[in-house]
Amino acid sequence: MFKKYINDFTVKDNIRLNSDTFLLVLQHPAILPQIIPGQFVEALVEDAPFTFLRRPFSVHDVDLEQNTITLFIKIVGKGTEKLSYLLNGNTLNLVYPLGNSFTIVKRQKVLLVGGGFGIAPLMNLAKVLFHSQCDVHILLGARSSCDILLLDTFKKYGKVYITTDDGSLGIKGFLTQHPAIKDEIKSFERLYVCGPEVMMQSVARLAKKNNVTCEVSLENTMACGIGACLCCVVDTESGHRCVCTDGPVFNINDLKWQI
Amino acid sequence: MADLRVKIGTLNLKNPVLTASGTFGYGLEFDDFIDVNKLGGIIVKGTTLESREGNAYPRMAETSMGMLNAVGLQNKGIDYFISDIYPKIKHYKTNIIVNVSGSKLEDYVAVAEKLNELTHISAIELNISCPNVKTGGMAFGTSCESAAEVTRAIRKAYKKTLIVKLSPNVTSIAEIAQAVEGEGADAVSLINTLLGMAIDIKTRKPVLSTVTGGLSGPCIKPVALRMVWQVAKAVKIPVIGLGGIMCADDAIEFILAGATAIQIGTANFIDPQVTIKVIDGIDAYLTKNNFKSVSELIGKMEV
Numbered sequence: 001m002f003k004k005y006i007n008d009f010t011v012k013d014n015i016r017l018n019s020d021t022f023l024l025v026l027q028h029p030a031i032l033p034q035i036i037p038g039q040f041v042e043a044l045v046e047d048a049p050f051t052f053l054r055r056p057f058s059v060h061d062v063d064l065e066q067n068t069i070t071l072f073i074k075i076v077g078k079g080t081e082k083l084s085y086l087l088n089g090n091t092l093n094l095v096y097p098l099g100n101s102f103t104i105v106k107r108q109k110v111l112l113v114g115g116g117f118g119i120a121p122l123m124n125l126a127k128v129l130f131h132s133q134c135d136v137h138i139l140l141g142a143r144s145s146c147d148i149l150l151l152d153t154f155k156k157y158g159k160v161y162i163t164t165d166d167g168s169l170g171i172k173g174f175l176t177q178h179p180a181i182k183d184e185i186k187s188f189e190r191l192y193v194c195g196p197e198v199m200m201q202s203v204a205r206l207a208k209k210n211n212v213t214c215e216v217s218l219e220n221t222m223a224c225g226i227g228a229c230l231c232c233v234v235d236t237e238s239g240h241r242c243v244c245t246d247g248p249v250f251n252i253n254d255l256k257w258q259i
Numbered sequence: 260m261a262d263l264r265v266k267i268g269t270l271n272l273k274n275p276v277l278t279a280s281g282t283f284g285y286g287l288e289f290d291d292f293i294d295v296n297k298l299g300g301i302i303v304k305g306t307t308l309e310s311r312e313g314n315a316y317p318r319m320a321e322t323s324m325g326m327l328n329a330v331g332l333q334n335k336g337i338d339y340f341i342s343d344i345y346p347k348i349k350h351y352k353t354n355i356i357v358n359v360s361g362s363k364l365e366d367y368v369a370v371a372e373k374l375n376e377l378t379h380i381s382a383i384e385l386n387i388s389c390p391n392v393k394t395g396g397m398a399f400g401t402s403c404e405s406a407a408e409v410t411r412a413i414r415k416a417y418k419k420t421l422i423v424k425l426s427p428n429v430t431s432i433a434e435i436a437q438a439v440e441g442e443g444a445d446a447v448s449l450i451n452t453l454l455g456m457a458i459d460i461k462t463r464k465p466v467l468s469t470v471t472g473g474l475s476g477p478c479i480k481p482v483a484l485r486m487v488w489q490v491a492k493a494v495k496i497p498v499i500g501l502g503g504i505m506c507a508d509d510a511i512e513f514i515l516a517g518a519t520a521i522q523i524g525t526a527n528f529i530d531p532q533v534t535i536k537v538i539d540g541i542d543a544y545l546t547k548n549n550f551k552s553v554s555e556l557i558g559k560m561e562v
Contacts, residue, residue, distance in 0.1 A: 003291050004291040006531060006532060052325060095531060221317060222319070224527070228282060
């Protein structure tokens with residue numbers, strides 16, 4: 001178990017990536033504790049009358065030298081919209097680091113699959129796997145080329161494949177139609193997946209069929225993020241488990257998905 | 260520093276701040292954020308005789324200044340509590356109160372009898388007000404007869420302090436409070452959540468798997484405050500107030516309305532340190548207004 005903290009972070013940068021997605025670079029007041037790939041934070045959205053609860057976000061990147069963490073946020077409602085207006089020097093209160101993590105392996109051939117803003121937790125994962133001498137492959141899927149984000153950063157850590165629904169970049173079609181996964185799935189020792197649940201389930205189906213280890217990161221709605229409210233449960237082989245404390249990362253074999 | 264001590268039945272609280280059941284786990288979940296020993300007490304998650312999986316996901320919907328939940332008393336049952344959780348929490352130097360729920364009278368009694376044996380459990384909060392279970396729960400708490408019946412049975416079975424948690428989903432909460440007082444309850448706590456619902460207009464389906472759920476948070480505070488005031492006037496036993504308390508000012512309102520102690524619930528989800536802030540804030544208010552003790556403030560609203 002990781003010790004959890006509550007701190008005010010200072011906004012160091014707010015980088016707009018496209019019409020509804022941005023990166024928040026947050027400066028820790030002192031020394032950042034260890035945060036591992038897959039973990040998340042609960043952010044307090046202040047002065048937003050329609051945003052009562054904290055908002056959970058995956059940790060997108062960690063810089064232990066600068067003591068910063070980066071959140072990748074898509075504007076989906078009033079809370080995330082409010083956060084998109086944060087300026088350098090503003091503060092953001094976080095409860096962190098929360099949840100478990102992806103399994104970090106060494107010297108394996110791995111495939112990271114990110115659908116839409118499911119890429120949020122995958123950057124830190126790609127970086128850490130790259131540094132543990134893994135042969136990292138990254139498959140990104142989105143509606144259109146303008147939604148394929150942070151390509152250059154991903155390319156630093158592995159070979160990148162792309163699909164778009166409209167064919168404006170990479171291969172036209174769904175993620176699961178890309179040859180890297182459709183034909184080559186057996187060449188990977190492990191899959192890491194994050195994105196819409198339907199997409200994660202279709203990747204999980206392929207992984208199960210081909211007997212490849214597969215971990216998915218879930219994003220059930222939650223209140224507390226620390227295992228107190230029991231709102232974010234997912235059906236598993238061992239009953240209802242909290243996505244916030246037993247997850248957000250689950251091995252697909254533990255989930256009761258009908259795939 | 261003002262004297263923050265209050266008494267509920269035979270319980271001595273070092274301050275009037277308790278945590279509401281189902282919002283604070285077993286205290287352990289908050290160890291990283293606060294010193295749990297500083298609280299007046301913790302009321303642990305609703306515990307039933309048998310293990311319960313609770314309701315299907317989704318179980319939560321955010322609302323304006325609040326939230327709906329339909330957890331449905333997920334817990335591993337009293338035997339698991341005794342064998343696996345109690346040993347981990349009995350060291351706390353604060354009152355540990357177990358919220359007890361059940362679908363039939365015998366279940367409540369069986370749980371209460373088992374809790375009699377636990378030295379470090381100082382009270383039961385009898386939950387006759389959970390809106391999220393099909394049988395039992397709120398059904399016991401919405402008529403004077405059934406509320407009296409279950410209180411009578413537990414009073415016979417349980418030797419230590421008995422608190423009865425009341426449902427606001429009734430015509431007259433004061434009458435229910437009087438009914439359980441008449442059967443020997445040492446205190447009443449109120450309010451549990453208000454029955455509510457939310458609809459997703461994109462899918463035109465209910466947000467919660469159970470359609471309806473329990474509303475909590477600051478949106479219910481005015482209703483809770485009114486009910487605490489009504490009940491405090493109607494009974495002689497101590498009243499524990501809860502419902503949307505987010506800060507010390509809110510807690511002081513409940514005390515002025517007649518609450519001897521208060522519980523903090525949903526606010527724990529937003530600020531895991533809120534309980535300590537409320538304790539400090541009550542103390543600061545008392546000092547500033549020249550009260551020597553919190554008990555001087557109870558029911559001191561001047562109409």
